Amino acid sequence: MAKFMDVHTGFIGVTPQQLKEAHERDLAIEADEGVHFEHAWLDPDRGKAFCLAVGPSREAVMRVHERAGHPTAEVYELRVEV
Amino acid sequence: MAKFMDVHTGFIGVTPQQLKEAHERDLAIEADEGVHFEHAWLDPDRGKAFCLAVGPSREAVMRVHERAGHPTAEVYELRVEV
Numbered sequence: 099m100a101k102f103m104d105v106h107t108g109f110i111g112v113t114p115q116q117l118k119e120a121h122e123r124d125l126a127i128e129a130d131e132g133v134h135f136e137h138a139w140l141d142p143d144r145g146k147a148f149c150l151a152v153g154p155s156r157e158a159v160m161r162v163h164e165r166a167g168h169p170t171a172e173v174y175e176l177r178v179e180v
Numbered sequence: 181m182a183k184f185m186d187v188h189t190g191f192i193g194v195t196p197q198q199l200k201e202a203h204e205r206d207l208a209i210e211a212d213e214g215v216h217f218e219h220a221w222l223d224p225d226r227g228k229a230f231c232l233a234v235g236p237s238r239e240a241v242m243r244v245h246e247r248a249g250h251p252t253a254e255v256y257e258l259r260v261e262v
Contacts, residue, residue, distance in 0.1 A: 103221060103230050105187075114260045121262045139185060141256035148185050148230070148256075174223035174230075178196045180203045 099132075101179070102151045102159050105172040110145035117147070123166035124149075131158040181214075183261070184233045184241050187254040192227035199229070205248035206231075213240040 112120075121138045128134055133153035140147045153159050156173040163169050194202075203220045210216055215235035222229045235241050238255040245251050 101221070103223075103228075112260070114262075117260050118262050138262050139183070139256075139258040140260040141185075141258055142260055144256055146185075146256045148258075174221075174226055174228045176221040176223055176230075178194070178199050178222040178224055180196075180200050180220050 099152050099154065101176040102153060102156060103174045103176055104149045104151065104159055104163065104170050105174075106147040106149075106168060106170050107172075108145050109140060109147045110142065112140055112142050112145075112147070120166065120168055121149075123168075124162055127165055128153075128162050131162050133158050133162050135162075181234050181236065183258040184235060184238060185256045185258055186231045186233070186241055186245065186252050187256075188229040188231075188250060188252050189254075190227050191222060191229045192224065194222055194224050194227070194229070202248065202250055203231075205250075206244055209247055210235075210244050213244050215240050215244050217244075 124135045135151045137150045206217045217233045219232045
């Protein structure tokens with residue numbers, strides 16, 4: 099399993115409740131792809147969201163987000179961390 | 181105190197040791213600005229690094245990174261998380 103950070107843009111003004119609901123849509127289907135989303139953060143003023151996940155591949159992470167209704171092509175494999 | 185994610189680009193091929201050294205340069209001076217860098221992740225293939233920090237302001241986070249030799253203007257205040 100690898101670790102991934104994905105980035106979403108355009109989430110300006112998204113509320114805490116909306117982020118929670120979006121995250122729950124990911125959690126509801128993530129097991130289909132062997133993915134687990136550990137954390138999500140949002141800057142509502144700049145519309146940037148970040149999700150930290152573990153899973154088998156970038157493509158698996160992208161498929162979960164796409165099926166959950168918030169696709170992104172910006173998925174980074176975090177091979178190094180400190 | 182607020183939470184921040186900052187993003188660095190162009191870190192292609194950076195090694196684990198180099199990321200550790202860069203992170204340690206931040207840690208060595210962060211207290212001057214009331215900032216603490218909690219975590220750093222890197223995708224060396226795409227050259228993207230992400231740092232999670234707590235601190236008083238975006239500007240404080242930027243000043244630490246600038247003084248440590250790896251400035252970035254991409255700093256997001258994470259007012260929402262799940």
